[in-house]
Every structure is written in C-alpha cells, then in structure tokens.
Amino acid sequence: MAVTIKDVAKKANVSISTVSRVLSDSPKISEKTKKHVRKVIEELGYHANLNARSLVQQTTKTIGVIMKHSASEAVHTTFIPEVLRGISYVCNKYEYSIRLSTGESEEDLFQDVLKMVNGKQVDGVLVLYSKKDDPVVDYLIQSQIPFVILGKPTKDVNKIAYVDNDNIHAAMDATQYLIKLGHKRIAFIGDDKKYEVTNARLAGFQQSLLANQLEICDEYIKNINYNYDEGVQVIHELMSLPVPPTAMVLTDDLNALIVLSALSKIGLKVPEDVSVICFNNSTISRVSNPRLTSVDIQIFQLGYEAAKTVIEQINEPNALKKSLIIPTKIVERDSCKKMIP
Amino acid sequence: MAVTIKDVAKKANVSISTVSRVLSDSPKISEKTKKHVRKVIEELGYHANLNARSLVQQTTKTIGVIMKHSASEAVHTTFIPEVLRGISYVCNKYEYSIRLSTGESEEDLFQDVLKMVNGKQVDGVLVLYSKKDDPVVDYLIQSQIPFVILGKPTKDVNKIAYVDNDNIHAAMDATQYLIKLGHKRIAFIGDDKKYEVTNARLAGFQQSLLANQLEICDEYIKNINYNYDEGVQVIHELMSLPVPPTAMVLTDDLNALIVLSALSKIGLKVPEDVSVICFNNSTISRVSNPRLTSVDIQIFQLGYEAAKTVIEQINEPNALKKSLIIPTKIVERDSCKKMIP
DNA sequence: TCATATAGGGATAACGTTTGCACAATGTAA
DNA sequence: TTACATTGTGCAAACGTTATCCCTATATGA
Numbered sequence: 113m114a115v116t117i118k119d120v121a122k123k124a125n126v127s128i129s130t131v132s133r134v135l136s137d138s139p140k141i142s143e144k145t146k147k148h149v150r151k152v153i154e155e156l157g158y159h160a161n162l163n164a165r166s167l168v169q170q171t172t173k174t175i176g177v178i179m180k181h182s183a184s185e186a187v188h189t190t191f192i193p194e195v196l197r198g199i200s201y202v203c204n205k206y207e208y209s210i211r212l213s214t215g216e217s218e219e220d221l222f223q224d225v226l227k228m229v230n231g232k233q234v235d236g237v238l239v240l241y242s243k244k245d246d247p248v249v250d251y252l253i254q255s256q257i258p259f260v261i262l263g264k265p266t267k268d269v270n271k272i273a274y275v276d277n278d279n280i281h282a283a284m285d286a287t288q289y290l291i292k293l294g295h296k297r298i299a300f301i302g303d304d305k306k307y308e309v310t311n312a313r314l315a316g317f318q319q320s321l322l323a324n325q326l327e328i329c330d331e332y333i334k335n336i337n338y339n340y341d342e343g344v345q346v347i348h349e350l351m352s353l354p355v356p357p358t359a360m361v362l363t364d365d366l367n368a369l370i371v372l373s374a375l376s377k378i379g380l381k382v383p384e385d386v387s388v389i390c391f392n393n394s395t396i397s398r399v400s401n402p403r404l405t406s407v408d409i410q411i412f413q414l415g416y417e418a419a420k421t422v423i424e425q426i427n428e429p430n431a432l433k434k435s436l437i438i439p440t441k442i443v444e445r446d447s448c449k450k451m452i453p
Numbered sequence: 454m455a456v457t458i459k460d461v462a463k464k465a466n467v468s469i470s471t472v473s474r475v476l477s478d479s480p481k482i483s484e485k486t487k488k489h490v491r492k493v494i495e496e497l498g499y500h501a502n503l504n505a506r507s508l509v510q511q512t513t514k515t516i517g518v519i520m521k522h523s524a525s526e527a528v529h530t531t532f533i534p535e536v537l538r539g540i541s542y543v544c545n546k547y548e549y550s551i552r553l554s555t556g557e558s559e560e561d562l563f564q565d566v567l568k569m570v571n572g573k574q575v576d577g578v579l580v581l582y583s584k585k586d587d588p589v590v591d592y593l594i595q596s597q598i599p600f601v602i603l604g605k606p607t608k609d610v611n612k613i614a615y616v617d618n619d620n621i622h623a624a625m626d627a628t629q630y631l632i633k634l635g636h637k638r639i640a641f642i643g644d645d646k647k648y649e650v651t652n653a654r655l656a657g658f659q660q661s662l663l664a665n666q667l668e669i670c671d672e673y674i675k676n677i678n679y680n681y682d683e684g685v686q687v688i689h690e691l692m693s694l695p696v697p698p699t700a701m702v703l704t705d706d707l708n709a710l711i712v713l714s715a716l717s718k719i720g721l722k723v724p725e726d727v728s729v730i731c732f733n734n735s736t737i738s739r740v741s742n743p744r745l746t747s748v749d750i751q752i753f754q755l756g757y758e759a760a761k762t763v764i765e766q767i768n769e770p771n772a773l774k775k776s777l778i779i780p781t782k783i784v785e786r787d788s789c790k791k792m793i794p
Numbered sequence: 795t796c797a798t799a800t801a802g803g804g805a806t807a808a809c810g811t812t813t814g815c816a817c818a819a820t821g822t823a824a
Numbered sequence: 825t826t827a828c829a830t831t832g833t834g835c836a837a838a839c840g841t842t843a844t845c846c847c848t849a850t851a852t853g854a
Binding site: 114159160161162163164166167172174177182188189190192193196197199200201203204208209210211212213214215216220224226227228230231232233338340343366369370372373376377395396398399400401402403 | 455500501502503504505507508513515518523530531533534535537538540541542544545549550551552553554555556557561565567568569571572573574679681684707710711713714717718735736737739740741742743744
Binding site: 117 | 839840
C-alpha cells in the first residue's frame with residue numbers, strides 16, 4: 113500500500129493537519145517543524161494523493177482538451193502536435209495537467225466530454241474546433257464549466273470565450289495577395305466543410321473577389337479531405353475547365369502538398385503555371401517542393417492563448433468571456449508568381 | 454453545488470448504498486428498484502464523481518501517455534496524431550481515459566510523470582519513445598506501476614513490456630530493397646540520435662551493407678532534425694562527395710520531404726538521379742511529389758497494441774511482461790528506381 | 795500580578811463514493 | 825409450527841486529503 117499522510121504524521125510525530133500544512137507551506141507552521149516534516153516526507157517518498165485532494169478541494173488542476181473525433185481525417189494534420197505544444201507549454205507553467213478526449217465517433221466524443229465534466233475530472237475544457245450545432249458546446253454552456261473554443265463559435269458569440277484568427281480577413285489577405293500578383297482566375301480549395309474555419313475562409317475569399325470586381329465562379333470552389341486521389345480528381349476537374357484557374361487558395365498545407373503533387377502529375381509547374389497559397393504555415397509549408405507561400409496562423413500561439421484563457425476562466429469564473437484574435441501573417445516562399453499579362 | 458449520490462438517494466427514498474449498487478448494476482437490487490432509481494438519476498441529471506470513486510476503488514481508469522518533451526523537434530511529426538488515434542481507439546473501447554504529459558523540457562517531463570504516478574492519477578503509463586538512461590523509465594520500474602514502452606527498451610528488456618517494430622530488420626529490408634535495385638552507394642539519414650529507433654535503423658542499415666559486402670562509409674551517414682536548412686546542408690555535403698550516393702534511406706518521412714526539396718533545389722531528380730526510401734509511411738509519404746516508397750511501420754497499430762498492452766498489464770499486474778513486434782512492410786511508390794549499370 | 799495576544803499545532807468534520815456486514819421480510823422445507 | 829435459506833436493502837467504515845475550530849503554551853502590556 114502506498115504511503116499516506118498518516119504515515120508521515122506518525123513517523124514525524126505530528127498530526128496530519130501539520131503535515132498537510134507543511135505541504136501547502138502554511139505560515140502557521142514553524143520553520144523547524146517544516147524542516148523536520150519535509151525530511152520525513154523525503155525519507156518515506158511520500159506524495160499526496162491528488163484524487164483525495166481534488167475531492168475535498170473541489171478542483172482538479174486539470175483541463176480537458178477536446179480534439180476532433182479521432183476517426184476524422186483532419187487529425188492527420190500537423191496542426192494537432194503544434195497546438196498541443198502550445199497548450200502543454202501553458203499547462204506546465206501553471207501546473208495544470210491535460211486530459212485528452214478519446215472519442216472515435218462524434219457520439220463517443222460527446223460521451224467522453226460528459227464523463228470528464230460530470231465526473232468532475234476537469235476544471236475547464238478547451239475545444240479545439242468549432243462547428244455548427246455541436247452538442248458538445250451546447251452541453252458545456254449548460255454545465256456552466258469554464259471553457260474556451262479554439263475557433264469562432266457559431267452562436268452565442270458573446271457568451272463564449274474563444275481564441276481564433278480572423279479567418280475571413282486572413283483569407284481576404286491571401287486572395288488579395290494573389291490578385292495583386294495579377295491573378296484573376298483564382299480557385300479555392302477547402303477541407304472539411306463541417307468546421308467553421310473552412311466557411312470563414314471561403315467567405316473571406318469570396319469577399320475579396322467581390323471587392324475586386326472579380327467573378328465568383330462556383331466551379332472554382334472545391335474541397336479535399338486530406339486524400340491524394342481526391343486531390344488528383346479535384347485538380348483534374350479544375351484544370352480541365354474551359355478557363356482554368358491560374359492560382360489557388362488552400363485552407364491547409366497538407367492539402368496544398370497534395371495539390372502540388374497532383375499538379376506535377378499533369379505536368380503543371382508551381383509557381384510557373386499555377387500559383388498556390390495555403391493556410392497554416394506548418395512544417396510542411398516550410399519543407400515542400402516548392403516551399404509554400406503560406407498564411408501563418410500561429411498554431412502554437414493559438415494553443416498557448418487558448419489554454420491560458422481556460423485557466424483564467426477557471427480562476428475567475430465570473431470574468432468577461434473575452435475573445436482573442438491571434439494575428440496572421442503571410443509568409444512568402446516559392447509557390448506564387450506574378451502573372452505575366 | 455452538483456448533485457450527489459445523496460440527493461438521488463433522498464429523492465428515490467432509498468439508501469445511498471442502493472443507488473451505488475444501481476450504478477454498478479448489482480444483481481442484489483431488484484429490477485423494480487433499479488428502474489425507479491435510474492429514473493431519479495435521469496431526472497436529477499446525476500453523474501458519479503469519479504474522483505471519489507477513484508479514491509475508494511484505488512483505480513482511475515486512466516492511462517498516462519508520455520510523449521517526448523514538447524520542445525523536441527520530433528513532436529512535429531505526423532507520428533503523434535496517428536499514434537494517439539490508435540491509443541484513443543483502445544481507450545475508448547475499454548472505457549479508459551488519457552492523461553497527457555505536458556513537460557516542455559526533459560526535467561519537466563520527469564516531474565510530470567512523477568506527479569501522475571505518485572499522485573495516483575493513472576493506473577498505468579504508456580511511454581511513446583525509448584532512449585538510453587531515461588529517468589522516466591527507471592522511475593516507472595521502481596514505482597511498480599504497469600507501463601509499456603513504445604519502442605525497444607535499452608535495458609531490462611525482459612522486465613519491461615514493450616511494443617515495437619523490428620527496426621533492425623525493417624532497415625535491413627529497406628536497404629536490401631535498394632541494393633536489389635542495383636544501388637551500391639547508399640546513404641543513411643537518421644533523425645534524433647538520442648532515441649533508440651534511430652540507432653536500431655542505423656544498425657540494420659549497416660548490417661545489410663555488410664551482408665552484401667558493401668563498404669560502410671561514414672560520410673554516407675548523416676542526420677537531419679526536421680529542419681529545412683539542415684537538410685539542404687546535409688544533401689549538399691552528400692552530393693558533393695567525390696563519389697556521391699545514388700540512394701538514401703531516411704528514418705522519417707518528414708525528413709524525406711525535406712530531402713526531396715533539397716535534392717530538387719540542386720537540380721537532382723527523384724528517382725531518376727537519386728532513389729529515396731523512408732520510414733513511417735504516414736500521410737506525407739502518400740502525398741509527396743514524387744510519392745515516397747516507404748516502410749510502413751503501422752503507427753496506428755503501434756498505438757493500438759501499446760495501449761492494449763498497458764490495459765492488460767493493469768488488469769493482470771503479475772502477468773508476463775510480454776513484448777509485441779508489429780510487422781512492417783515496404784510500400785512501393787515512386788521514389789525508387791532501378792540503377793542502370 | 796493579571797489579562798490578553800499570539801504563535802504553533804491538534805481533533806475532527808467534511809468531500810462523494812464503494813463495500814462488508816447486518817438485518818428484515820419473505821419463502822421453503824421439515 | 826419451527827428452522828433456515830434467500831432476497832433486497834440499509835448502516836457505517838473506509839479511501840486520503842483539506843480546512844474549520846479549538847486548545848495550550850509563551851510572550852506582551854499595563
């Protein structure tokens with residue numbers, strides 16, 4: 113059996129209250145006693161049982177991190193490790209730990225969240241995606257637990273704390289970037305339409321075209337679900353159009369990698385024949401061939417701020433549900449080229 | 454305040470023991486009472502406090518997953534999401550949940566493990582890497598907690614349960630594959646030498662050369678740490694050798710992607726000028742340009758089996774510390790070519 | 795001298811469960 | 825009728841902490 117506070121108390125010849133106070137470095141205990149108790153703790157290799165502590169303190173020092181359900185194609189993205197890195201960084205700093213959702217299907221995921229929250233296993237929750245009619249978010253609101261969404265909520269925007277990029281603007285910037293290079297026929301290739309990011313970016317793309325009096329052509333709007341064959345198909349459709357696009361906006365760099373390959377397969381060169389700009393600026397953008405001009409959404413920072421916001425919400429549950437917009441920046445590399453008129 | 458078992462008991466006019474028994478579907482309770490209590494539970498929206506349960510049952514139904522420390526470059530790999538997917542799958546099935554390590558440095562990581570294990574927050578631990586002189590593993594052994602390593606332990610192989618590929622053999626296969634295509638000058642580019650995988654693969658590579666009476670040339674052995682510039686540098690060094698290699702074995706497909714770009718940068722084509730085979734067969738291999746011939750190490754399966762083994766160890770702590778070798782398979786794509794003599 | 799702070803630490807009631815034991819009510823066998 | 829299982833339920837002791845209240849010296853001030 114593990115060594116408990118009682119064992120320490122007995123061996124140190126003090127009460128368990130004293131040991132507990134030493135643990136929390138209470139000023140009510142003399143330095144002498146502290147030193148003595150600490151020595152015994154050391155000797156016995158004692159470590160507090162955090163479940164017991166959670167039980168009485170009604171707090172777990174743990175946040176629940178909800179990823180997309182694991183059957184989703186999007187979990188392959190380099191987004192996950194990087195955002196986790198940002199979250200870890202903060203959690204480590206504030207001495208919080210992470211409980212990860214394991215749901216395979218959306219329903220599993222929901223049950224998982226239920227268990228975490230109702231089971232009092234977490235003090236707050238961080239949802240790494242945003243989509244319409246998400247039962248998870250509805251439940252979180254109702255449960256009153258502190259939580260933040262990484263992404264823009266689809267409703268109750270004022271009641272929910274969130275951390276996001278301004279994806280509409282970012283997409284406008286990206287599109288504008290291509291337009292400035294002289295491109296007029298620009299395609300948009302998104303990923304999973306279920307999630308809000310994709311919609312926001314599409315909206316930005318369209319607004320930018322409108323603002324520049326360019327025609328919005330439905331045939332230029334596609335999506336790929338991180339699947340090679342699908343990518344080949346989409347590129348085929350796009351490039352065999354009577355008037356094919358000369359540039360593309362991609363919402364993810366893994367998809368951009370696919371597009372790069374698909375274009376090469378039909379003998380088209382980037383950026384000579386087609387310019388490509390993508391979102392995320394993850395490692396992939398930096399190392400592909402050609403290297404991708406990419407909208408840096410600062411994934412680490414997103415995770416960092418999101419985690420920080422959750423912890424702040426936990427510590428001040430009645431504080432304003434503030435939302436944070438992380439700036440984006442276009443990182444120019446080798447995948448875009450000026451149109452020769 | 455949250456609704457507790459007492460509230461349910463009161464409202465249902467039964468004792469808390471009865472409610473508890475209904476919760477665990479004990480045969481000692483009549484169907485009638487069960488139905489009634491369940492209805493009350495539903496009405497009140499009651500859900501057991503899992504901390505309290507953990508405390509009395511001395512079990513958490515949670516496993517701790519230890520990644521490499523988050524400052525490590527390797528966390529960018531597509532390995533993480535995929536292995537997490539495998540782990541999630543199993544955890545979900547067995548109703549376990551995941552607590553993730555958050556350590557940024559190696560020391561942080563160690564403290565994190567200490568906290569998890571000593572704090573009784575997990576029933577078992579899954580270590581996602583293997584390296585020499587790892588205090589984490591030493592501690593896990595000493596603490597007697599069930600744990601498994603994903604990778605080959607550097608010592609105490611018989612006392613530690615692990616799940617791994619046969620990396621030596623896999624590397625031999627990969628090398629042999631190139632040799633069969635007629636290559637005689639083969640380079641090896643690993644990643645972080647700190648971890649055991651890299652060493653095993655290097656060993657396999659060298660053994661294969663030996664077995665084929667090919668010279669092992671130190672200048673052909675390099676490594677890249679998921680960094681573009683480093684990759685460019687390494688490729689430069691390699692290809693400006695008096696006798697440059699005609700083929701390469703890479704230990705990671707993200708690194709292979711870098712190599713692809715670096716080669717292209719100096720005007721060399723894959724597979725025409727240089728053949729490339731890599732490990733992991735993650736999404737990247739499938740979508741790069743050219744698509745990479747890759748050793749499929751079955752990442753999902755690794756995660757799946759590792760998690761399953763931990764849970765088995767938890768349920769039967771005295772069972773043999775069995776180890777599992779997940780088979781590998783070369784997936785042929787477009788990055789290797791027969792040498793024209 | 796007495797009254798009164800004050801510092802240091804002990805007892806004990808929570809926290810929300812599970813579970814071994816006791817026990818009442820009912821059924822069954824002799 | 826008595827004795828004894830059987831079935832269903834309640835009581836209360838754990839689990840390992842924290843936190844509130846309380847007590848006892850000793851020091852301080854008048």
